[in-house]
Amino acid sequence: MVVAFVVCLVSSGTIRKTLRSQQAAAAWAGQSGERFAQISAFIPTGSAFDHIAIYNLHSSLDRALVDASVEAPEGGSLYRDAWSALGEVSVIGERGSASVQVLGVGGDFFLFHPLYLRDGGYISENDLMKDRVVLDEELAWRLFGAVHLAGLEVMIGGKPYIIAGVVSREDDSASLRSYTGGDGMFMSYETLNEISGGADVICYEIVMPNPISGFAYNTITTLFPEKDAVFVENSARYSLLSIFRVIGAYGERSIQSDGIAFPYWENAARYTEDWLALLLVLSLAFIVFPAVCGVIYSVKGIRWLIKHGKQVFAEKVDKLDDLHAEEYRLTGKAPARGRWTMISRRGKRSL
DSSP states (O other): OHHHHHHHHHHHHHHHTTOGGGOHHHHHHTTSOOOEEEEEEEOOTTOOOOHHHHHHHHHHHHHHHHHTTOOOOTTOOSOEEEEEEEEEEEEEOSSOEEEEEEEEEEESHHHHSOOEEEEEOOOOTTOSOSOEEEEEHHHHHHHHSOSOOTTOEEEETTEEEEEEEEEEOOOSHHHHHHOOOOSEEEEEHHHHHHHHTOOOEEEEEEEEEOSSTTHHHHHHHHHOSOTTOEEEEGGGTTSHHHHHHHHHTTTGGGOOOSOOOOOHHHHHHHHHHHHHHHHHHHHHHHHHHHHHHHHHHHHHHHHHHHHHHHHHHHHHHHHHHHHHHHHHHHHOOOOOHHHHTTOOHHHHHHO
């Protein structure tokens, strides 16, 4: 049972590090030694949250950080954020065409989701032109029969778009179970919004300073314009306390009445939480019996040592008393004062 307990602990530690989408705070902090937190907001369908709301949020957040005396380093930034929206487009390549799921991304999306690059690079908010796209590996093979495609073009709605790079999606078990979109593509949020005539942001993510516990989470939830959003502190979601909360909310997590469709990376994170909760329950179950046995045998061992120690001590004192009594009988002289202090009641009676 102890071995099973250790296996559960090792498995939990491994699972916690699997999803890179939950590790933006550590990546952003680097070796600075400063504390950062990653917060995600999942937004109800049909919300008015858009790029204008994001810019207003930036202004409010900058003021809040200044008021909290949190200053950015010269030429640097205190936080990075990203947002994303789902859509569907028809795309044409050299060897085929497909109707695919597209993720419109803004900000530093690939800081939060560092998908493995097979070729080329990512797109970012700093791109001057918004006509670049990133294909996943499956779509690249379908449209071109290859993955080294950086610089080539695809056609979307009769317009050419440059392929910035090709990525492989996450291959961990949680992501494989959660992603059901098939062949996919990434483009800028502005482009998807223009093509589709309006794209709802479904997820907003930010990594920011967290000088004291709860600062980042409380700041975002207070300033965020969409109050019906569901907030998650990703950087603390796999802590022991958070997993205990998952266990306490068992069953309730399956009830969704807020009109929110979580993206696949959040579903993967929740799937991972469930596994960690199961491993925690198993760990406690495996360690209880050995722990109780350990306590029982420790108490018994301590009692035996005390009892045995008393017996040994009494025997030593009795032998010393016998020696003193014999000395007194032969010499007629009492032992020195210091030696009298070690004579037991038995010794006194013999004297």
